[in-house]
Amino acid sequence: MKRSTWAVAGGGAAVALGLVVWAFAPRPLEVEVATVTQAAFKATIDEDGKTRVRERYVVAAPLAGQLLRMRLREGDRVEAGAVVAQIVPVLSPMLDDRTQRDLQARLGIALAQVQRARARADGARIGLKQALSEAARTEQLATQGFVSLTKLEVTRLAAEAAQKELDAALQEQQVANHEVEQAGNALRVVRGPQQNGRAFDLRAPVAGRVLRVAQVSEGAVALGAPLLELGDTSQQEIVAELLTTDALRIQPGAQVLVERWGGTGALDGTVRRVEPAGFTKVSALGVEEQRVKVLIDITSPAARWASLGDGYRVSVRVVTLALDKAVQLPASAVFPLPDSEGPGDADFGVFRLDNGHARLLRVKVGARNGSMAWVPQGVDPGATVIVYPPAGLKDGARVKARSV
Template identity: 45%
Template structure:
């Protein structure tokens, strides 16, 4: 009996040891990170750095040659239309020669031509605003009847806001052009009358705004056309973003944009006004030549949300070139190339299963797909070389 018991125990120990060895050499499941395939809103955006700038700025220059008196204003001071910006004592030329008179007449002619252009711009802006208001009224009526979506009505309202700002900018230009004509005409009359030395000439502001820069602060002799100071309306800001030309081909006027990392807490909303027609070469941080083009964005968020922004502030912009409310999307890290197609690993019954997927668009951390996966399935994110078809895996 004892011998039989010893043999039985030996057999059990042997079988246990064999089982332990088999278990030790069995392949262990690979730990992986997983994420679900989701159904929801998807947005593809072009993200680049940019800066703010005032839409319209006016450079105040000397209307005549003479002695500029010290400018008392400082950068940031508010001015109203008609306020004295600077004063100077014109030089009294002994005689008005033909060349000087021709230059003054040409300056007056150029100012009058600019005034005509500015007036035409105001008329165009007024017509565009009237059309936008008419479209908005029609959209509101159709929305009440359920024939137009709320999103389309909001788009019409935004268009009216943008056209209003364009009209304000055109009126600003027109005021500046009128002021330029007055200055040029006054300069020509003074020269013809031979104004004497010591007579004080005051240079007044053509518009309401703020002083951006003082270019000639100290008293000194200046020539005709010398820049003195720069004024603008800081409440009329736009954002300029330079993007790669390969990205710019997808950007259109009216596309939504978002301004982030500008110093404020909440992102600001905006709308693309235009893509400038001419590109330029820029050297990247890695020393690579890039072809870029400027995209101009209007801020559509309420003024009180960005009133601390000024001219030349650095921002980051996201321009949404594609949006879809009900898209099938996966993390970009779950996708990998297999030949000329995209593929992903799913987690099914504890094993990795390879699936071919149709990727429509990619945007940062997400990709929109059209087929190959279903909402709710678990995909393996950033699969290692150990993850292959049929390999046991477990979420880490």
């Protein structure tokens, strides 16, 4: 065989060997990447909630009789003192004495409620005075740089909450006075001469809207039977049932974002109260959970959420941490390391893309929200990290960013 033939055969064999090596050589792994940024960061606790009228009032029958057909329906607006129902007294001579005793007891209860409402209003005035004084001192210290803006905002919100508490106490006092008037009128009807079919007027204790009508048709009602519920839908709160472990991280005055409420954008709110008593609730998976109710005030202008009614479902995000400048990356890029000591002070890892290779970095995770993780140390802004790293990815492995 000629030398040229050997050369051609050797070259072909080398090419074939090269093709085999290239075919079985490991390929760079395609991965998704993201950039580490430095921006504002908020850690939140997300949960569903529902709206609730802050103060609802039940109009009950002050005496037994025949209820005339109700003209009001759910959603109708009424003014304070307007007639909402009419009852024609039907007093049997055998029941007059017992009815008088019941009405006298009802009048005594109403008078006691007036005293309690007056005491609550006095306490609310003192609380408002104290909150305004504290807010003034904090604002003066803030101008001198001795307290943070967060502390100043908390004191302002406390003053607003104290004002709302006073408004509610004054309204409760008004309702209590109305109950005394109604009970006194009913007692005078029983003690006085027969009304000859004249109807007794029940009046609204406050201005608001009808939330529920217990009985629409004409019929007999007993003493104390509920007839309808009234409430001011412009004065609403949100009730969210949070896990007790999450509620421990929430303080009154915390910022809240109200989402998925049916309108555009998110509504602003603040936590007014975390109730001290928890309760057991069974989840959809059949797991018993300890939860606690958190009451949230809507601080956005009422005109934005005027269409919200009582018992509407919303989603709330309670802010537990807010940073102006925080190094953050997608939460899907962070994973716990096998040698971490535990969830409390565990070390986490992230793969950084470095010249076509994956470099494992050990980082600390300060907090997370739904999509991002705050990393106070371990990675610099501008670095490219691998999102959703495959389980078999190792330090130093060849990788290639997946084209979008």
